[in-house]
Amino acid sequence: MERAVITHAHSDHARFGHAHYLCAEPGRGVLLARLPDIRLDTLPYGQRMTHHGVTLSLHPAGHVLGSAQVRLEYGGQVWVASGDYKLEADGTCDPFEPVRCDTFITESTFGLPIYRWPPQAALMAEIFDWWQANAQAGRASVIYAYTFGKAQRILHGLLRHAGANGLPGPVIVHGALATLNAAYADAGVALPPMSLAIDLAPRSPLLRQALVVAPPSAQRSSWLRRFGDASDAFASGWMQLRGTRRAAVWTGASRCPTMPTGRD
Numbered sequence: 320m321e322r323a324v325i326t327h328a329h330s331d332h333a334r335f336g337h338a339h340y341l342c343a344e345p346g347r348g349v350l351l352a353r354l355p356d357i358r359l360d361t362l363p364y365g366q367r368m369t370h371h372g373v374t375l376s377l378h379p380a381g382h383v384l385g386s387a388q389v390r391l392e393y394g395g396q397v398w399v400a401s402g403d404y405k406l407e408a409d410g411t412c413d414p415f416e417p418v419r420c421d422t423f424i425t426e427s428t429f430g431l432p433i434y435r436w437p438p439q440a441a442l443m444a445e446i447f448d449w450w451q452a453n454a455q456a457g458r459a460s461v462i463y464a465y466t467f468g469k470a471q472r473i474l475h476g477l478l479r480h481a482g483a484n485g486l487p488g489p490v491i492v493h494g495a496l497a498t499l500n501a502a503y504a505d506a507g508v509a510l511p512p513m514s515l516a517i518d519l520a521p522r523s524p525l526l527r528q529a530l531v532v533a534p535p536s537a538q539r540s541s542w543l544r545r546f547g548d549a550s551d552a553f554a555s556g557w558m559q560l561r562g563t564r565r566a567a568v569w570t571g572a573s574r575c576p577t578m579p580t581g582r583d
């Protein structure tokens with residue numbers, strides 16, 4: 320395409336191959352982390368531009384950093400395409416903003432009534448308690464999460480849940496998360512102090528109190544061996560816990576086919 324409007328930087332919504340890209344201003348860092356060297360223009364949320372007589376603006380979708388609904392107005396008619404969106408605010412991006420329109424084109428990955436999500440705060444409390452119990456028992460807590468969006472939501476949510484009491488141990492992230500974590504931090508999203516596994520001595524006792532955040536692709540990799548007999552879990556809208564201990568099932572509230580299903 321000559322011009323592509325990108326709702327957000329998940330790989331099923333943002334690909335190479337277009338001549339020009341447009342996304343919401345807060346999404347610049349994460350989109351460039353995904354698609355380096357593209358020709359990218361950005362638009363602050365709510366600011367209007369006109370292209371071939373169509374008025375276009377982008378509005379927060381509450382899904383991941385920089386995610387946007389696209390509002391198009393032409394001939395007195397307003398259409399809004401949602402992109403992936405989430406109604407509950409999670410602190411890692413601008414919250415969803417309802418936009419008045421004549422026609423709404425919605426994603427609805429988790430639209431079936433069988434999907435019911437616990438509130439973010441309850442979810443974070445559960446993950447925090449699991450980590451704390453593991454740390455007290457001297458074993459690492461490995462959580463698999465998709466590298467863009469879900470991982471940062473967990474990291475931010477745990478930090479917020481911990482408050483002044485602090486976290487149960489160090490946070491170790493897989494190298495695959497580093498660039499996107501940096502993009503979130505640059506955008507002002509509070510994340511806990513994080514280390515890479517190589518920053519800790521191989522037999523450091525801290526390894527057994529750590530929360531380890533890794534992409535699903537790291538499962539059964541040699542990278543995990545350093546954490547010994549860890550408890551592991553998978554954070555996803557689709558998935559149950561995987562692993563030997565089967566400690567919990569966590570679901571995330573997000574209408575995104577990418578994060579929860581493993582295609583990203």
Ligand SMILES: [Zn+2]
Pocket residue numbers: 327329382403575576577578
């Ligand atoms: Zn998405």
